[in-house]
Amino acid sequence: MNRRESTTMRRATRIGAALAGALMIAACGSPTEQATPTAEQQPAPAPAQIVSPDKLDVGGYPTTPRPALGVAGNxxxxxxxxxxxxxxxxxxxxxxxxxxxxxxxxxxxxxxxxxxxxxxxxxxxxxxxxxxxxxxxxxxxxxxxxxxxxxxxxxxxxxxxxxxxxxxxxxxxxxxxxxxxxxxxxxxxxxxxxxxxxxxxxxxxxxxxxxxxxxxxxxxxxxxxxxxxxxxxxxxxxxxxxxxxxxxxxxxxxxxxxxxxDALADVALDPTGLLVRTIPAEAGTAPASKNAAYSPRGAVHFQSNPVGSATLFEDAGVTVVAMGEANVYEAKDAPSASLVANSFGKEVSVDGVSAADPVPALPGSRCLQFPKGFYCVASGDRYAIEVQADQLKDAHQQVAAQYVMLTAH
CATH class of the missing domain: 3.40.1000.70 (PknH-like extracellular domain)
Structure with missing residues (x-):
């Protein structure tokens, strides 16, 4: 398997599960399925200039970072x-x-x-x-x-x-x-x-x-x-x-x-500082893997094709992955973040998936429709963003809010 093959094999199974409330499931496809022409033939988005927050519909999602999370407390x-x-x-x-x-x-x-x-x-x-x-x-x-x-x-x-x-x-x-x-x-x-x-x-x-x-x-x-x-x-x-x-x-x-x-109450919750800049998953209902930041090695456990993901993360210089309501991937620079987002979009473009409207006013974003729900990716500065939601408008608003949180502060 060469590098290009490995990085295009990764997310079909993952997105099917994300739309069902978990990260991994086999029902939506396999790492070797081919992309459908409708979604795959979209031009690859290029890194865009930072968009002013007032042009984006963020719905009711937060757009400012949370206060420092400190330690576990118990x-x-x-x-x-x-x-x-x-x-x-x-x-x-x-x-x-x-x-x-x-x-x-x-x-x-x-x-x-x-x-x-x-x-x-x-x-x-x-x-x-x-x-x-x-x-x-x-x-x-x-x-x-x-x-x-x-x-x-x-x-x-x-x-x-x-x-x-x-x-x-x-x-x-x-x-x-x-x-x-x-x-x-x-x-x-x-x-x-x-x-x-x-x-x-x-x-x-x-x-x-x-x-x-x-x-x-x-x-x-x-x-x-x-x-x-x-x-x-x-x-x-x-x-x-x-x-x-x-x-x-x-x-x-x-x-x-x-x-x-005897010091478990003192475990740091956000040692990288990226988690407070990620839209959090709802406490009490989110899986234990959420509301956490991982190194690239740790993050690949949650990817549909960890071999391809590891290669992609290395190529893009990904240093930390924060998983909340949205997932945020911090890369070495803006072009690398765009590479991550583009790769994710291509890899979920499999049979049964069709193109959906991109996030309004956010150039470079890409959205896809699955049999049950929607998936969107975008990049802003050195960050790649991915979200899933039952409704397209909700997915758009999540991406917009996460984008503002990462680029306006």
Whole structure:
């Protein structure tokens, strides 16, 4: 895959999900679908001069930055912020196998409480994690359809002793869970004697071809590296995926400095300063991944094609991505921000998508209509903006307000 191919593969699945209230879903397309002529043949927008705020309809959306967010203020809020920051230090399945870019289940999980582990494993695993005082974690999941699946994550515990105990107990809990009438058995992970793992065969619903699955838990300092890998037909590829994930994940999580548990209330909520300049998602209803700022590495976990996104972010010099009601990508300069916005617009121009009116009075903006909702992108100064909404006017107003907030202050 060359660079041009990889950056044009990314957003069809993501936008379908955004319009449904989550970031990732497979229903609207795949990374390899071709663009429809109607949307794709639009001329690529060029960077525009800054537009005066009085020319734009911002509706009821805010146009001025919020006051500095400061610190979490309490431990639960600190845990949410800490797990958001952990995304920057998590290996994506595509790092193990570049074919694994397709969504799997919810694709990303911010584990802000042990019970959240029930989304990706037996409830008994969540109970074992809770008993050892699990603090939080981040999990990333993808698949290569009809070939392999990898769920990779890191969970934090109070100290190395708790993590070591939790790894063994979580693995034991997983191994006691019968899968399609089969009890998992212990297995070894090549090159990782410290990994506690089990395996079981299963046949996905609607198919007759068997798969092999591996669940693995490896203590590393105060963390547990957690993987669930599945491969078609035989066990060895699944075990090899786990081994490579551990090889990559261990050194990466070593770079993360966890906040002391008694200081979680002091976790900074907006260390880059971009989040206060991003229209916030509604508190209490937004997913835990929202109202957060990520490094490019962390942000790619939320992209439909993380391989292409990583290339695009590198080319554009993206340094931070803020995710709120709108998403804002800070690039190295105005032309680079325009590159990001243009690439996003092209990548969602797939079958079933048609061109919609651009944001009024905002040259360079682009909007698209999906079966359920609208998607718009624009750039202003060194920032790229993307939004989604059920109604086109609402999408226009979100972009306009976000544009004003970024360029008028």
């Amino acid at each position: 431990a639960p809020a600190g845990i949410v912020a800490e797990t958001q920051h952990m995304a920057d230090f998590i290996v994506g399945p595509w790092d193990v196998d570049p074919d694994m870019v397709y969504p799997y289940l919810s694709s990303t999980y911010l584990i802000t409480a042990p019970a959240a582990l029930e989304q990706i494993g037996p409830a008994t695993v969540a109970v074992a994690a809770e008993q050892r005082g699990m603090v939080g974690g981040f999990v990333s999941a993808r698949q290569a359809p009809d070939k392999s699946i990898l769920v990779n994550g890191v969970l934090r515990f109070p100290d190395p002793a708790a993590a070591t105990a939790a790894a063994g107990e979580m693995s034991q809990a997983a191994a006691q869970q019968s899968i399609q009438g089969v009890t998992p058995t212990s297995t070894a992970i090549p090159g990782h004697a410290d990994a506690v793992a089990s395996t079981y065969p299963f046949t996905p619903h609607g198919t007759e071809r068997p798969w092999a699955a591996v669940r693995s838990f490896t203590p590393r300092g105060p963390f547990v590296l957690m993987q669930m890998a599945q491969s078609i037909d035989v066990l060895d590829p699944a075990a090899a995926m786990v081994a490579k994930a551990i090889d990559l994940q261990g050194p990466l999580i070593d770079q993360f400095t966890p906040t002391p548990i």
